[in-house]
Amino acid sequence: MKAQKKSHTQLARRERQIMEAIYNLKEASVSDVLKQLPDPPSYSAVRAMMRLLEEKGHLKHRQVGTKYVYRPTESKEQVRKSVLKHVVSSLFDNSTENAFEALLDISSSNLSKNELKNIASMVDSAKANAK
16 A cells, blocks of 8 residues: 655655755665765665655656666655745744745845845845736
8 A cells, every 4th residue: 555645844864864865866776875875774774765755655766677766756846845835834824924034034144145136136026926
């Protein structure tokens, strides 16, 4: 029976590490992922977690010779948007303004003038497209 797909926000730490490794590599075998993990578990443990991630709907595989090569079912951009939507909804009462304010509060001292200019440009574009 196929497990119900969990949000990326519900994945365990090691599952997120595996997904991040696969996103970085575009597609990967168990051996490829194992090389990317900090303090890696056994080969069979990684293989089992990747199989579980496939059952959950986060990965799909194709066979290449005797091994499986896995790739994500969603792009990293789709996942980022989904996770951010969840965070805005659950932690900021669905207020994009409050989430944006918090982001600026924690990162404004680290932003370059160019990054601030790009953010201002995105805000201007959003204003132009506002309903």
